[in-house]
Amino acid sequence: MHYLVIFASIIDWLFILTLGFYLIVNLQWYNYSLYRVFTKHHRWTWHIYFFFLPLLLFIGTMLSHSAIILMFFTGIFLLVHLPFFILWYLKLDKKLHFTKRVYGFFVILFIFLALHQISFFVFKNVWLFSFAFIFVLPFAILVSSLYEKILFNRYHKLAKFKLKNLKHLQIIAVTGSFGKTSIKNFLQQILSSKFNVYATPRSVNTIKGIVSDINQNLQKEIEIYIAEAGARQRGDIAEIATLLQHQYAIIAEVGEQHLEYFKNTQNILETKFELLKSKQLKKALIYEQNPLPPSLSQEVKNHLAFYPTNLRNIESTLDKTSFEIQINGEYFAFETKILGMFNIANLSAAILMAYELGVEIEKIQMIVSKIEGTPHRLQKITAGGKIILDDSFNGNLKGMLEAIRLSSLHSGRKVIITPGLVESTQEQNIQLAKAIDSTFDLVIITGELNSKILSQYISRPQKIVLKDKTQLENILLTSTYKGDLLLFANDAPNFI
Missing domain, CATH: 3.90.190.20 (Mur ligase, C-terminal domain)
Known part of the structure; x- marks a missing residue:
């Protein structure tokens, strides 16, 4: 009997760890939002096969107190669920990235499992043991989330304090439905010819990602920081703007990207224009076809300029892209190996912002001719x-x-x-x-x-x-x- 109890406990632990592993994989995909995991997931059958159905079988087994049903569940778990779960994970092309947050979640889950196991030997109540076991995973998720929130609030304050003390730092924030990463990368390459520039890496564009980037990577000798701002709901970009208090902004083309999160294009538009909520804003470049939200104040409108206006002699082939853009009443020619008609708008934003910050036209032309494209974007x-x-x-x-x-x-x-x-x-x-x-x-x-x-x-x-x-x-x-x-x-x- 003693060995059976140990075996049953091992199966219970393994099962909960399997559910926890499935959940943390999905949470990482959806930026640790349970709401998004269960409302925006495109493979709901996975939730049924690997979470809800096994969980219901487990609950039914625990509440039945039947040795026969327990053996049946054990067989199903070991011979069917576990092999299929392992096969599912091995076939994923986006596997779990073991971050500090992931390790923290498993440590907390192990602690709750251990406490629960100890409680069985203390109270010796099988029904209570079975009932409480169901709540081990939810408690672990709750405690892990609270712990991460406390940590984030601390890191957020550190990032804000760091920015406040970098008196010489100029910040450019970039958002939009399309093109923001390309604009960020183009702008970084052009500005680097004159300034010490740092930009958020890859597609880091959430408040948590930016806070982490500031704390870990933004060095005191940096003169210009370019930050990409993304969003999944109203208020996301306002939160980033409040943190950065940037002097310059670029709002690229706004469209129907992430419509399933925002419900309508007006919500998307209002969210992107939250980038203008910086108290230190000096100038913002706005994609010319973006409508302005009616809530925009005249004070903010005074800081706006639009792009890409007054273009001519446009050519876009499989080998090159060329165009002329008007700056201060004069046309200047640009040629680049960057492909795609839409990249003319992205390059225009980078060119105009670099010119605003004092980079000479001749230097911009030279850099654009050699500029490197963003990986995996045409x-x-x-x-x-x-x-x-x-x-x-x-x-x-x-x-x-x-x-x-x-x-x-x-x-x-x-x-x-x-x-x-x-x-x-x-x-x-x-x-x-x-x-x-x-x-x-x-x-x-x-x-x-x-x-x-x-x-x-x-x-x-x-x-x-x-x-x-x-x-x-x-x-x-x-x-x-x-x-x-x-x-x-x-x-x-x-x-x-």
Whole structure:
């Protein structure tokens, strides 16, 4: 009997740890928001198979106090659930990143499991033991969240204090639905010719990410800090603006990106324009087609300028992009290896802001001619005799349509690999599908999210639908040839 109790305890621990592992993986994907995990997840069947169904079986087993049912549950868990769970995790292309927060969660979970086990030997009440075990995971999540909130508040104060003491520091905040990361990267390269510049790395754009970046990476000798600001709900960017108190702002094109979070475009617009809530704002560049929110005060409007106005002689091919932009009444020519018509607007924002901060036009022209593109954003690569357009980090309709337009300029065979548009409307996916249908010879649809709607409106080219991307490499090896153009459009992880 003693050995049976130990065996049952091991199974219980293993089961709760499995649920905890599944939950923390999903929380990390969705920025540690339980609300988003359970309301915005695109693979709800995973929640059913790996969380709710096993949890219900576990609760029923614990409350039954039946040895037969317990043995049945143990068999199901060890022979079915656990192997399938391990296989599921191994096939993920976005696995758990073991951060301090993740380690902290498991430490807290272990503590609660240990306390619960000790309570059984103290009270020797099987019913109480079974009932309380159900709450171990929720308590661990609650305590972990409270602990992280306390830590964040402390780090937030440290970041605010650090910025306040960097008297010489100029801050540029960048937001928008499309193009903000590219603008940030272009601007950093241009300004670095004259100033000591630091920008938020990769796609760090949340309040937590920016707070961490300031505390860990912003050095006292930095003259200009460029921060990217993103949002999933109203107030997110206002929180960032309150922290940064930036002198300069860029609001790139605002559109229907993340519509499922904001419900309508007006909410998106109002949220992006929260970036202007800095008390130290001197100037803000606004994408010219963005409507201004009616709530904007005249005082704020006095700081606004618009881009990209007065462009001419625009050319965008598979080899280069060139244009002329008017600055102070005079036109200046720019040529770059950066691809895409939409990047003219992004470059214009960077050029105008750099000029505002004192970088000479001749120097800007030279840097733009050599400027490096943002990885995975319409990045041209030649490999194995094939032209690859890596646009895997671009998830908006306008950008994808431009990538398709550029692909159409290729005289040879054309292949697209895409899951369609994520966090967008059905109408936009239909528009995308029609553009794909008229351009490509082979369409590889990855993931299940948009496979039906894309398949319905793509009829001319050959189609291959991959439910998961583990077979993608083999498909590309057998289905593409020298001289082909391959467009990777909006890569999405398996959980999409």
